[in-house]
Amino acid sequence: MKKNNIHIGEYNMDYFDRTNSDLQKAYEVEKKKYTSFIKAKLNLNMARGKPCKEQLDLSDGMLDILNSKNVVSDYRNYGGLEGIKEARELFAKVAGVSEQEIIIGNNSSLNMMFDYLMRAMQFGVNGKPAWCTMKTVKFLCPSPGYDRHFAICETLGIEMITIPMKEDGPDMDLVETLASSDESIKGIWCVPRFSNPDGVVYSDEVVDRLANMKTASDFVIMWDNAYCVHALYSDAPELKNILTACKEAGNSNRPIMFGSTSKITYPGSGIAFMSASVTNINSALDKMKIQSIGPDKLTQLAHVKFLKDIDGIKAIMQLHAEILRPKFEMVISALTNNFSDTDLVKWNNPTGGYFISLYVKNGCAKKVCELCKKAGMILTPAGATYPLNLDDYDSNIRIAPTFPPLDELEKACDILVCCIKLAIIESITK
Amino acid sequence: MKKNNIHIGEYNMDYFDRTNSDLQKAYEVEKKKYTSFIKAKLNLNMARGKPCKEQLDLSDGMLDILNSKNVVSDYRNYGGLEGIKEARELFAKVAGVSEQEIIIGNNSSLNMMFDYLMRAMQFGVNGKPAWCTMKTVKFLCPSPGYDRHFAICETLGIEMITIPMKEDGPDMDLVETLASSDESIKGIWCVPRFSNPDGVVYSDEVVDRLANMKTASDFVIMWDNAYCVHALYSDAPELKNILTACKEAGNSNRPIMFGSTSKITYPGSGIAFMSASVTNINSALDKMKIQSIGPDKLTQLAHVKFLKDIDGIKAIMQLHAEILRPKFEMVISALTNNFSDTDLVKWNNPTGGYFISLYVKNGCAKKVCELCKKAGMILTPAGATYPLNLDDYDSNIRIAPTFPPLDELEKACDILVCCIKLAIIESITK
Numbered sequence: 117m118k119k120n121n122i123h124i125g126e127y128n129m130d131y132f133d134r135t136n137s138d139l140q141k142a143y144e145v146e147k148k149k150y151t152s153f154i155k156a157k158l159n160l161n162m163a164r165g166k167p168c169k170e171q172l173d174l175s176d177g178m179l180d181i182l183n184s185k186n187v188v189s190d191y192r193n194y195g196g197l198e199g200i201k202e203a204r205e206l207f208a209k210v211a212g213v214s215e216q217e218i219i220i221g222n223n224s225s226l227n228m229m230f231d232y233l234m235r236a237m238q239f240g241v242n243g244k245p246a247w248c249t250m251k252t253v254k255f256l257c258p259s260p261g262y263d264r265h266f267a268i269c270e271t272l273g274i275e276m277i278t279i280p281m282k283e284d285g286p287d288m289d290l291v292e293t294l295a296s297s298d299e300s301i302k303g304i305w306c307v308p309r310f311s312n313p314d315g316v317v318y319s320d321e322v323v324d325r326l327a328n329m330k331t332a333s334d335f336v337i338m339w340d341n342a343y344c345v346h347a348l349y350s351d352a353p354e355l356k357n358i359l360t361a362c363k364e365a366g367n368s369n370r371p372i373m374f375g376s377t378s379k380i381t382y383p384g385s386g387i388a389f390m391s392a393s394v395t396n397i398n399s400a401l402d403k404m405k406i407q408s409i410g411p412d413k414l415t416q417l418a419h420v421k422f423l424k425d426i427d428g429i430k431a432i433m434q435l436h437a438e439i440l441r442p443k444f445e446m447v448i449s450a451l452t453n454n455f456s457d458t459d460l461v462k463w464n465n466p467t468g469g470y471f472i473s474l475y476v477k478n479g480c481a482k483k484v485c486e487l488c489k490k491a492g493m494i495l496t497p498a499g500a501t502y503p504l505n506l507d508d509y510d511s512n513i514r515i516a517p518t519f520p521p522l523d524e525l526e527k528a529c530d531i532l533v534c535c536i537k538l539a540i541i542e543s544i545t546k
Numbered sequence: 547m548k549k550n551n552i553h554i555g556e557y558n559m560d561y562f563d564r565t566n567s568d569l570q571k572a573y574e575v576e577k578k579k580y581t582s583f584i585k586a587k588l589n590l591n592m593a594r595g596k597p598c599k600e601q602l603d604l605s606d607g608m609l610d611i612l613n614s615k616n617v618v619s620d621y622r623n624y625g626g627l628e629g630i631k632e633a634r635e636l637f638a639k640v641a642g643v644s645e646q647e648i649i650i651g652n653n654s655s656l657n658m659m660f661d662y663l664m665r666a667m668q669f670g671v672n673g674k675p676a677w678c679t680m681k682t683v684k685f686l687c688p689s690p691g692y693d694r695h696f697a698i699c700e701t702l703g704i705e706m707i708t709i710p711m712k713e714d715g716p717d718m719d720l721v722e723t724l725a726s727s728d729e730s731i732k733g734i735w736c737v738p739r740f741s742n743p744d745g746v747v748y749s750d751e752v753v754d755r756l757a758n759m760k761t762a763s764d765f766v767i768m769w770d771n772a773y774c775v776h777a778l779y780s781d782a783p784e785l786k787n788i789l790t791a792c793k794e795a796g797n798s799n800r801p802i803m804f805g806s807t808s809k810i811t812y813p814g815s816g817i818a819f820m821s822a823s824v825t826n827i828n829s830a831l832d833k834m835k836i837q838s839i840g841p842d843k844l845t846q847l848a849h850v851k852f853l854k855d856i857d858g859i860k861a862i863m864q865l866h867a868e869i870l871r872p873k874f875e876m877v878i879s880a881l882t883n884n885f886s887d888t889d890l891v892k893w894n895n896p897t898g899g900y901f902i903s904l905y906v907k908n909g910c911a912k913k914v915c916e917l918c919k920k921a922g923m924i925l926t927p928a929g930a931t932y933p934l935n936l937d938d939y940d941s942n943i944r945i946a947p948t949f950p951p952l953d954e955l956e957k958a959c960d961i962l963v964c965c966i967k968l969a970i971i972e973s974i975t976k
Contacts, residue, residue, distance in 0.1 A: 176614035184606035
């Protein structure tokens with residue numbers, strides 16, 4: 117394949133010949149399809165990593181677990197700030213920590229992350245001054261990444277430094293150089309297994325380098341292990357335990373790890389957990405005891421009784437994977453069928469998580485999203501996967517294939533492929 | 547009754563005659579009782595405003611409402627930051643606001659208060675600078691009051707100014723003078739109906755003065771209406787609507803109101819709500835959308851289906867009152883039987899709420915709590931009802947009679963009465 121040729125599906129368009137008849141033909145064919153999508157007044161959504169109805173149904177048995185005949189008194193009353201013992205036991209195993217190293221909260225791990233950073237702003241980390249008293253606080257943001265992480269930093273006035281993602285995690289040469297040379301860099305955001313959106317699983321080497329690198333003494337690894345047990349295929353890579361690695365490196369208070377059952381049971385009514393060294397857990401509880409008397413213990417109890425043990429969690433995650441695999445494969449297949457012979461459209465082939473990360477010709481991502489929107493399909497806004505929405509290349513689009521039913525997803529893929537082609541041809545011919 | 551006589555029950559002790567034989571006799575009798583309490587190795591608790599088992603049982607039907615057969619899809623998934631429509635409708639009526647003026651959260655109103663003040667510290671109030679950038683932030687603290695309110699201020703470094711409580715609410719002359727003369731005073735804590743612990747219902751005049759007084763433009767009334775529907779008797783006074791009063795005064799953004807079902811359904815698994823002007827609600831949601839994707843909607847749905855409507859809430863509150871009235875009356879009766887003829891022990895006669903506020907002879911409250919503890923009964927620590935635990939008179943003790951069963955409460959009253967007598971006689975004779 118010559119580099120100066122643009123291949124899109126059946127068309128072979130010479131970039132330097134704008135009168136190329138294939139190019140014109142391609143554009144007209146796609147435009148016609150696009151007009152028909154608009155006429156159909158569709159209402160499709162591939163914007164957010166939402167489980168679909170069939171996935172939610174997997175956990176409906178949880179609603180039958182507790183009833184007026186079997187409820188235990190103590191679980192209804194106040195107390196238990198750190199979460200019920202049964203839930204700490206179970207999710208300690210999921211998080212790879214001890215029972216004393218985990219707090220079970222209410223329904224949102226994002227809430228636990230936000231609160232952690234609010235406490236850092238207000239009270240400081242590891243006995244150092246409150247971040248709000250510092251002139252500048254910076255965070256390393258491997259990107260593309262999770263827009264809600266970046267939104268927290270933006271809201272708290274934390275400066276974000278974009279770190280390129282590589283195939284085995286963030287660019288660690290850059291991370292090490294920055295973290296060791298700038299005391300105002302106070303943390304890094306990581307989605308270490310099936311990263312959002314690239315689907316990357318951090319390599320053991322990356323985990324070790326994060327654990328061992330030189331940093332400010334109040335530097336925090338925000339380890340959002342949202343997809344810890346969310347493999348699509350049984351041979352998906354495992355993740356090295358960051359807390360163990362940090363302990364071995366003598367930096368046991370560096371990582372704060374988060375997870376939830378939002379994509380195991382119910383997104384809105386799951387339970388979230390935060391794990392860390394005992395020192396960090398006690399320090400968090402010391403402020404949390406001022407914030408609340410305790411989490412909803414009945415929801416925690418229902419979860420433990422429903423999921424039972426680590427094998428129960430593995431079993432339900434298998435069922436999730438069975439529902440999700442055809443969806444991921446449909447999108448991958450649509451992209452492969454149409455763009456396998458061009459360098460202008462690339463994507464990852466995730467083995468877990470909730471996203472496909474799509475890279476279109478530089479300068480075309482916003483246009484693709486705009487065209488899709490007009491045709492009745494919402495995508496995560498282009499740029500959202502970068503700090504302050506700044507994708508310098510205007511190339512990355514996060515595709516969330518989990519929520520739509522398969523027939524809608526097929527239509528969504530048609531629209532996506534059509535819009536990519538239109539955007540690229542327009543960018544070439546304008 | 548002569549002022550220089552100390553009457554405790556059957557004993558009539560002349561303060562100026564320390565050799566009074568009644569005094570010696572009384573002390574010996576009580577000491578003997580006290581020794582028998584210690585021998586019995588009791589384990590009683592009147593420390594916290596916890597509902598008892600029979601109260602929790604009233605809501606167990608809520609656990610049978612949702613099941614795998616009737617669950618509605620949308621309530622299981624992400625979203626709905628402001629709470630489900632049905633819950634906003636119902637609790638807007640409880641709070642006396644419109645549906646747009648309320649947010650339904652998770653299980654803890656304390657959490658909503660803490661988060662509100664964390665946002666004030668970090669982002670400011672009403673468009674004014676963040677409180678954390680100010681040299682001094684002060685709060686008015688009507689006292690005795692709720693220890694957890696004071697703990698939030700202490701944790702956030704907010705200076706507390708103790709305001710005496712009167713029979714119709716805080717000393718408003720002092721509140722007005724301070725609020726209008728010091729820009730660094732940014733708020734006031736209020737438990738306006740059945741105040742914690744005095745059981746005071748703020749008068750209409752107090753509400754109006756709070757709404758109309760001159761304050762800093764980012765002054766906040768933290769209106770913790772924890773006991774809004776928690777009357778013990780049907781003729782308990784109603785509370786004037788603070789939001790309406792503030793709107794009429796042109797200060798609609800001044801009050802932030804809180805409530806929960808912690809003492810309507812389950813303390814640990816209820817739902818909390820925050821109500822305020824639409825401007826304030828939108829401003830809170832603007833930050834909350836960064837903090838979380840939304841609350842647990844299934845718990846909200848179960849609550850609405852269980853409680854049904856405002857009449858349903860009134861009905862369950864009647865049942866709570868029936869369980870609680872004998873407990874309150876038992877304590878009041880024990881106090882009356884023993885201390886009705888002395889000025890050295892006073893108490894309120896609450897018509898609602900969760901506490902009896904006990905005032906013992908100055909300098910004796912800590913001693914009473916200490917004696918009770920040794921005899922196997924935990925009380926709220928003396929001083930806890932004042933900012934920084936500073937009860938200048940060492941006089942107030944918060945009695946929480948709701949949790950123990952009646953037979954334990956009877957024993958607890960015996961111990962309390964005995965310890966009060968011992969402490970007072972010791973203070974006279976030492």
